Each structure stands twice: as structure tokens, then as C-alpha cells.
């Protein structure tokens with residue numbers, strides 16, 4: 274939905290495999306929307322900032338392209354437009370908004386922004402809407418409710434406690450707002466031989 278330019282991966286999906294017997298599993302890496310966000314701390318012009326609702330945004334109209342934020346982000350979540358991205362008429366017809374981050378432009382930084390325009394409408398982000406495996410939940414930690422593609426709403430606290438949820442590289446003190454549920458209770462194919 275964001276007309277993400279070629280070469281950028283707002284959610285990069287890594288394939289993990291812990292040992293040769295176990296099946297592989299997947300690790301999607303969006304922007305973690307860190308509460309203690311190193312990207313926002315280093316931005317010299319305030320183009321990257323943390324909103325009260327928890328979303329970390331980038332205002333391309335203020336960004337000067339210094340790329341300090343890319344160096345500061347330990348998750349590799351940010352991309353820089355070295356060249357003018359290709360455009361579609363639909364993208365160019367849109368009025369730039371910091372909540373959309375398009376039309377895209379050369380010389381600025383971009384990243385996953387948790388689809389704030391959809392959140393404003395009470396909808397799930399595009400990734401959660403598209404995840405027909407119902408693997409992605411999105412919600413409000415203060416209200417303690419998260420919801421997936423199937424419309425199933427559960428307690429965030431209970432989900433994390435029961436499934437052993439964790440945040441990625443939380444020891445860095447970034448206070449990421451994305452949690453992962455580790456692969457558990459899975460039935461693996463029997464090892465050959």
C-alpha cells in the first residue's frame with residue numbers, strides 16, 4: 274500500500290534454522306517502533322520522531338539525508354533513496370503526508386511506519402491484514418488487546434506470557450514495540466535415515 278520503491282524492504286523476512294533436524298521458520302523484521310529510539314535521538318533536524326501513540330515517523334520534508342539514523346538503528350530497518358524512485362500515477366496523485374511517506378523522493382530515509390492512516394480508521398496495518406496465516410497481531414498495549422487478520426482479539430499480556438514472547442535485541446535498551454512468539458509445540462518432519 275506504500276508504493277515501496279524497489280530495493281527497499283520495509284519488512285525484511287529472514288529464514289531461520291536452528292539445527293539440521295528442525296524445520297526452518299521465519300523472522301519478519303519491520304521497524305520496531307522503539308520507545309527509546311536511537312534513530313530519533315541522533316536526527317539533527319527532528320525529521321524522525323516518536324509519536325504519543327508509539328509510532329516512529331520520518332518526515333521526508335524535513336529530512337536532510339544525513340543518514341545518521343541509518344547508522345544508529347541496530348535493526349537495519351531504514352533505507353535511503355540514492356536515486357529518484359520510479360513512480361506510478363496513483364502514487365504521484367497523492368498529496369505527501371508524513372503518515373503515508375509518499376510520493377517517494379530522492380535523498381531521504383524511509384522505513385516501515387505501522388500504517389498510521391489505517392490505525393486512524395481502526396484497521397490493522399497492511400501486513401497484518403495480508404497475513405492469512407494469522408501470524409501477525411496488532412493492537413494497543415495500554416488497552417491490552419491485539420487482533421489478527423481473522424479478527425481474533427486476545428489479551429496482549431496473556432499472549433506474551435503463554436507463548437513466551439520476546440523482543441529482539443531488547444538488551445540494547447531500545448525498548449522495541451514488536452514482540453515475537455517463538456516456534457513452540459510444532460510437529461516436525463522425522464529426520465531422514
Ligand code: SF4
Nearest residue numbers: 304305306307312346
Ligand atoms: S527499529 Fe530502528 S528505525 Fe525503527 S524505531 Fe528502532 S531504531 Fe528507529
Ligand code: SF4
Nearest residue numbers: 316336337339340342
Ligand atoms: S537522514 Fe533524515 S531522518 Fe535520518 S537522521 Fe538525517 S535528517 Fe534525520
